[in-house]
Amino acid sequence: MNLFNGKQHLGWNDYFEEISVSYQPLIFGRISLEHKHLYRVMTAHGEVLASLSGKFRFEVYSEEDYPAVGDWVALSMREEMKATIHHVLPRFSKLSRKAAGTSGREQLIASNINNLFIVMALNHDFNLRRLERYLVMAWESGANPVILLTKSDLCSKLNELVSSAESIAFGVPVHPVSALERSGIEQLSTYLKEGSTSAFVGSSGAGKSTLINALIGTERQQTGEVRADDSRGRHTTTYRELIAVPKKGLLIDTPGMRELQLWDSESLQHSFEDIESLASACYFRDCGHQNEPKCAINQAIEEGNLTASRLQSYRKLQRELAYIEKKERKKANKK
Ligand SMILES: Nc1nc2c(ncn2[C@@H]2O[C@H](COP(=O)(O)OP(=O)(O)OP(=O)(O)O)[C@@H](O)[C@H]2O)c(=O)[nH]1
Numbered sequence: 126m127n128l129f130n131g132k133q134h135l136g137w138n139d140y141f142e143e144i145s146v147s148y149q150p151l152i153f154g155r156i157s158l159e160h161k162h163l164y165r166v167m168t169a170h171g172e173v174l175a176s177l178s179g180k181f182r183f184e185v186y187s188e189e190d191y192p193a194v195g196d197w198v199a200l201s202m203r204e205e206m207k208a209t210i211h212h213v214l215p216r217f218s219k220l221s222r223k224a225a226g227t228s229g230r231e232q233l234i235a236s237n238i239n240n241l242f243i244v245m246a247l248n249h250d251f252n253l254r255r256l257e258r259y260l261v262m263a264w265e266s267g268a269n270p271v272i273l274l275t276k277s278d279l280c281s282k283l284n285e286l287v288s289s290a291e292s293i294a295f296g297v298p299v300h301p302v303s304a305l306e307r308s309g310i311e312q313l314s315t316y317l318k319e320g321s322t323s324a325f326v327g328s329s330g331a332g333k334s335t336l337i338n339a340l341i342g343t344e345r346q347q348t349g350e351v352r353a354d355d356s357r358g359r360h361t362t363t364y365r366e367l368i369a370v371p372k373k374g375l376l377i378d379t380p381g382m383r384e385l386q387l388w389d390s391e392s393l394q395h396s397f398e399d400i401e402s403l404a405s406a407c408y409f410r411d412c413g414h415q416n417e418p419k420c421a422i423n424q425a426i427e428e429g430n431l432t433a434s435r436l437q438s439y440r441k442l443q444r445e446l447a448y449i450e451k452k453e454r455k456k457a458n459k460k
């Protein structure tokens with residue numbers, strides 16, 4: 126199935142249809158990934174890599190004016206699937222939090238979200254005070270909050286915890302789920318529809334990526350083993366990404382809120398520690414892990430210690446990062 130066979134599949138709706146007339150003849154696309162003001166954008170014609178127009182950069186007033194994941198932007202195409210962003214279309218909802226540090230600046234996490242899933246695990250992660258803060262964040266965003274209590278398989282007092290969450294939720298639906306046992310997941314089909322956008326927020330290790338994987342039915346998001354001693358996560362999700370899932374709409378995983386890292390080469394290496402350390406055992410120092418002899422990565426895949434899809438996702442991010450870094454260097458040289 127072609128995911129890009131129409132803007133509706135990407136979340137385009139009557140609201141955007143109405144405001145879009147003033148941007149003609151530009152085309153429209155939706156930001157799926159952002160890194161240092163370079164953007165991956167989904168359009169009805171496929172994915173493009175986009176940068177900001179000079180005029181846009183010049184007129185930007187605050188951080189919030191920059192495109193964020195989930196934004197609809199007005200673009201013009203350049204050569205081979207590269208585009209220039211001229212405008213951000215007004216957002217109908219936006220998820221933000223205070224930036225780290227004392228500046229108190231707002232940091233935009235994602236925009237144009239219909240459902241905001243607040244994910245909290247039914248173990249040590251369960252904390253009503255934190256849930257309250259997430260609810261505030263949800264209400265401020267303009268999206269519809271839904272509380273997902275994950276890892277129900279680990280919980281022996283399920284009814285009690287669900288009731289206590291309901292007691293502070295004031296009508297926000299509360300659903301216990303287990304990605305492990307695949308229970309409760311079917312309840313989410315009420316929210317996940319073609320063209321709807323859903324974001325997942327919650328502590329690191331709460332099970333957001335695992336849940337998204339269960340919904341997609343593949344190992345799309347990487348998940349991390351929780352440290353045994355304190356059941357905290359290892360911050361596996363290091364970047365925000367909008368993904369289009371057939372019949373379930375658009376899903377945005379967000380990094381655990383304790384550590385909202387930006388996506389850079391360091392966090393890429395950090396998130397793929399396993400691959401980085403395997404690669405150091407390859408026979409050739411500059412092994413490309415293709416058909417080279419004595420390649421430790423291919424061996425790990427053969428032996429089932431590494432999935433090919435994980436290597437693929439690593440490669441994709443690495444290529445994008447290389448492209449971005451080359452671009453940054455070029456820009457720096459011009460100055
Ligand atoms: N028992 C049980 N474990 C689960 C369930 N869902 C996730 N886990 C485990 O919890 C750990 C953390 O899950 P993730 O999906 O990586 O958590 P996350 O919320 O995406 O974490 P960040 O990416 O760091 O924000 C993994 O080891 C999962 O296997 C569940 O339903 N039951």
Ligand SMILES: [Zn+2]
Binds near residue numbers: 407408412419421
């Ligand atoms: Zn190799």
